Amino acid sequence: MLLRYTLAFFLIGLLWEVASRAAGEALLPSPVTTALLFFQSLADPVYIGHMIVSLKRLICGLTAGALPALFLGLLLGHLKKADWLGAPLVYTTFPLPKIVLLPVFFLFLGLGDASRVLLIALTTGYQMIVIVRAAALSLDPVYETAITCMGAGRWDRIRYVYLPAALPAFLTSLKVACGTAVAVLFLAESFATTTGLGFLIMDAWGVGDTLAMFNGILDMSVIGLLLYAAVWLSEVVLTPWCRAVQLH
Secondary structure (H helix, E strand, O other): OHHHHHHHHHHHHHHHHHHHHHHOOOOOOOHHHHHHHHHHHOOOHHHHHHHHHHHHHHHHHHHHHHHHHHHHHHHHHHOHHHHHHHHHHHHHHOOOOHHHHHHHHHHHHOOOHHHHHHHHHHHHHHHHHHHHHHHHHOOOHHHHHHHHHOOOOHHHHHHHHHHHHHHHHHHHHHHHHHHHHHHHHHHHOOOOOOOOHHHHHHHHHHOOOHHHHHHHHHHHHHHHHHHHHHHHHHHHHHOHHHHHHHHO
16 A cells, blocks of 8 residues: 555656646746745744644534534434434525625634634535434334344444444445645635644745745645545554455
């Protein structure tokens, strides 16, 4: 697996280098030049501060979106009365582009982190609710019947059947949400703030500093990749039965 990802990174770097030479360093800095600035930035306390702010917003937003989404997805998937009204509410509001609500959040919550965290949570949470609900609805009723016949109560069914059955779909949706969260973060940090990588990217673009701009883009990509890797590791640890099936 390591070889595959090494080749993928090499191919991306190669395509980037070709594009840089075609467009010119002034317009598209080379991957080597950008990588050097990236590592130099890791020694800059001010730049690290911006990275920490963005990472904090991402983690808080994903957490605030994931936990309610898991609960609501299971609730809608396994409780018909809740799904009767809840599912139409979710699906009629799901197509709304949540980013357009940012000015509304600014109006009610102010220009601080709360508005940006809520935007990330709302955007990613909707995706996860839909996926977890679908996984819950697709659960074979045989499992529920079997554990009920053994005298299991509601909490036992949740712990030993509902949650393990929905966990793979939930973690998959969380991996997808990592990419969505980074995109939303960039937009959220492009307005009414002087902190975060999104602000640095737009500030560099505004003054025509393409190297600093691509450095910010690379930083955001690395953070997104690290979050994705963290969820993948959680998936390996928490759902070993899925890995066993894949190996066969």
